[in-house]
Amino acid sequence: MQMGQIGSAGERQLQSEYGTEDRAAKFYSDQMLDHLNPMMIEFIGRQEIAFIATADASGECDNSLRAGTPGFMHVIDSTTLAYPEYRGNGVMASLGNIRENPHVGIILVDFVQDLIGLHVNGSARIVEDPVLRSEIADLPADHTNGRIPERWVVVEVEEAYIHCRKHIPRMAPVPRHREWGTDDVKRKGGDYFDAKATPRHDTDDQFAEEPATAALTQTMSPGFSVVPAGTSGN
Template sequence: MTSRNSPLSRRPPAAPTEVTAPVEPHDQPGSEGEHALQCAYGTADRAGKFYAEQVRDRLLPAMAAFVRRMEMVFVATSDSRGECDASLRSGPPGFLAVLDDRTLAYPEYRGNGVHASLGNISENAHVGLLMLDFEHDRIGLHVNGTARIVDAEPFHAAQPDVPRDPAPGRQPDRWVVVDVEEAYVHCRKHIPQMQRVPLRRAWGTDDPARKGGDYFGAKDNP
């Protein structure tokens, strides 16, 4: 098996295909790279309007309500060298806890034991969260911030208002607490419309078949 971080698993970074414009000092959100490309591609005015009207440093009341009804969140992390990982966390509505307008938390349930996301967070606290409503409003919410890992018992001792999940298979081992730095809308234009279907979930199982097993045939292809 090739390690995720071995030289064989990494491609050298691609060379830039365009010369980017110089970036003037700014007090707007976003990276130097995105501001450089806004200048190069002529979108700085449009981006500036979006920053001014949509990007906030906290969860607005409508955002907090949106978070509380979500059943999934996509989590983006990277290690200290910038090697990235994207993963999914899910649970019943309310599994994402809004602690206040600048803090939210999500539970870490029993998984495959790899701890890719948590390992990255232990090296690099920056995280990006994306929540999408595929069913009703077809809209999304980005939350970027810094994260810390808290074991379940200390978390509940500090946050007694966060209910404990009654389902035995959904008892979290720990929580990831995210300090919100940016929150902004994700355009609905390309979000597909989906319809809910009844599904029984094997929460907490270690049965390989019910977890998906070797779905992609990796075991026989070293």
Template sequence: MQVRSGTTARADKFYAEQVLDRLNERMREFVARQEMFFLATADRHGSCDSTFRAGPPGFLHVLDDTTLAYPEYRGNGVQAGLGNIEENAQVGILMVDFLQDRIGLHVNGTARVLTDTEMRREHPGLPVDPAPGRRAECWVVVSVDEAYVHCSKHIPHLQKVPLTGPGRSWGTDDFKRKGGDFFGAAAEAGERGPYAPPPRPGHAPWREEPAEPVAPPARASSGSGFVSRLLRRRS
């Protein structure tokens, strides 16, 4: 794609100047104050999922310059991200600061899932969140392979609005407080019958027995994961 679009030189400059295999000091400071991030995962077949994670500042913990960890709170029980990680350890994290610096940070790496007991055994100084609904059901620990900037060009500058009424209902099972049937999907459920995703070539039926996890690819010497693999093929 770089050859076809004539961007190879520009991409090589980005790799050389912006892509790190660790979190430097400014990146670690940035991570420590974020209240949300977007997570990309894929299963062993390459079927993708993206999701949103949020919590108080610092809920995405910087354990060291090559390791991040975040708690998994109570959710809808689907476990799409965790299930994907069990099959394919590769993850992509995107943090965007809409409020202050209007900049983003990409982190690509490999993840493993630990119980809360296992996590606190490895990191006994980890704080316990006292808020109801923010008790970690498990933890995801991410080993950093690549960290690089997301430019501010199209990031909107937003402003926080004070909460009105009761605070956030962390961990609530109240249907309406979680958003209710905002998109009308529940109203259509009786018409469409039980959900089953469309078949993919070579893909076994839904809810199949889990297979062996996908081994992570060899670590790239430079460059963003997908494009650096294209560069290695080209060379």
């Protein structure tokens, strides 16, 4: 998105080609903000799951899951939010992309109560936990199983807008115990997709010789079950 213009040049071109300018203009004017309003802030404060999209300097994309107890994604003010990064599999794909390219896209989805989603797009930076904690007095200190973040991703909000409920399934939380802070392959899911034994197309020895293990989700991921349409699930 260019500064001062809502929507990308590509969006505008396709809207013109497919004749959707009027619908798009209404969405931009009615639904898209450049900050978080009180209802968005309240919504973020009760979510347990966020999907984070990043890309490196060349535009190669990655999408990752972050999760935790309600409030794990902390709203600092109407234009700034932060989420924690814990010890994970050591790859740091999302953080590596942010180091090269600060643009991030976040979507939070309420699968349980309101069946609605919120997009938050912005510019991110990486801040070590002690540094951010010294700057933000109310930064959450109560984390699952006593885990402390190693660092935070701080996002300056540029766009915030609704994701409609049309295709969001209703789910119901179910109790699920997680063990965190382990390098035990089995506890992390083992080689669930049989990647270790699958021949690679590349010929780079450094990848061919390294065992592939299932990635460890970096924060608490609650369990959910899908509730059939027509039932409340509450």
